[in-house]
Amino acid sequence: MPTSLGYAILTLVETTPQTGYDIARQMKPSAGYVWQAQHSQIYLELGRLKKRGLLESKRVHQTSRPARTVYSVTKRGSVELAKWITEPPQERSVNDEIVVKVFSFARIPEKESAELIRAQMRIHDERMGNLEQRLAALEVSPRGRPANLGEYAALRRAIGVEREYLSWCRWLLAQIKVKEPRQRLRRRTPQT
Amino acid sequence: MPTSLGYAILTLVETTPQTGYDIARQMKPSAGYVWQAQHSQIYLELGRLKKRGLLESKRVHQTSRPARTVYSVTKRGSVELAKWITEPPQERSVNDEIVVKVFSFARIPEKESAELIRAQMRIHDERMGNLEQRLAALEVSPRGRPANLGEYAALRRAIGVEREYLSWCRWLLAQIKVKEPRQRLRRRTPQT
């Protein structure tokens, strides 16, 4: 049976038959909100899915552009995907370096730790802005409710993740700034 | 230079010299809130860190229990760690199977999709409860503010992640339930 990436590819291709390049754009790390992967991984997985008969491909020739290999889901692929969807998802461990770094913040100057967090906020602010634009684009569809609830849900999830991260960063910055004056007031208290 | 896991280990061992087993308990998948890893990975990494002179170990013999190999951070290890902390963290792609599954929810019966989400909520409710208990335990330290801001921050982050996830699940359930009646009211509207 396919890997998680394999199912993610099947999902996108079922919605719209498309090429590896198209998939890679939607899964581009730092931009993708359904699944993230590099093109190198995607082309290999497309090959495996085709070999297993879950995808089929048609070569489309173009003038003044390289030929495209357009994939679409076979009946078997569609059935496999439907079976997989209802199975309980694998829990992924979300290891984030920033948490490890923050764990030892007491050991570095306040200026450096604050700057580290501010840099993170800049990156994630931008990503959130991007995602919100896509959400706005989806919401103009008829009657406010988007045609594809799944895509809407994926976007809301991605935005929620970013919002939560940014709010944690803000809280952290406040903590870092508060720390110093407090310590000064209590300087004589021995450290246990 | 060590891997992210290596630095995570150095971080924990610097706070308290301890064994691979102790580290494995704190990093236990689904329970760890700083970094998650299996014991098999940890023992290998401990070996590498020792070989590079970032950790040193002392064997402690016990009665009626296997001997413990207690690791502590060397001066070199401490310096390496301090250097690493201020470097910008690697952005990790957070691929979550559940988002892929939700993307195709329109293709399965409402009952099944709702149950899938409810199962997820049970799992994450429990994890959040666990984390909140640990937070409460930390907060009893002198003056409400915990001795180790880093640990406190890591916990708050983990709890925030769970809270956000659960809130998304609740929203999703509401959407799934609302979908059917709405469609009935507008049944004659053609799908674009």
Next chain:
DNA sequence: ACGACCATGTAACGTGTTACATGATTGA
């Protein structure tokens, strides 16, 4: 001229998971 985009692939390496392997003690 130069960078970005279209378009597809392979190879080497590094990280993470699962399973194998062992064995005593403690509590239900």
Next chain:
DNA sequence: TCAATCATGTAACACGTTACATGGTCGT
């Protein structure tokens, strides 16, 4: 007696990242 906890390790495999490889078109 049975499961859990203490305690450490190895081996095979699966997954993901980085780099290598190629080459035309379009806009500035």
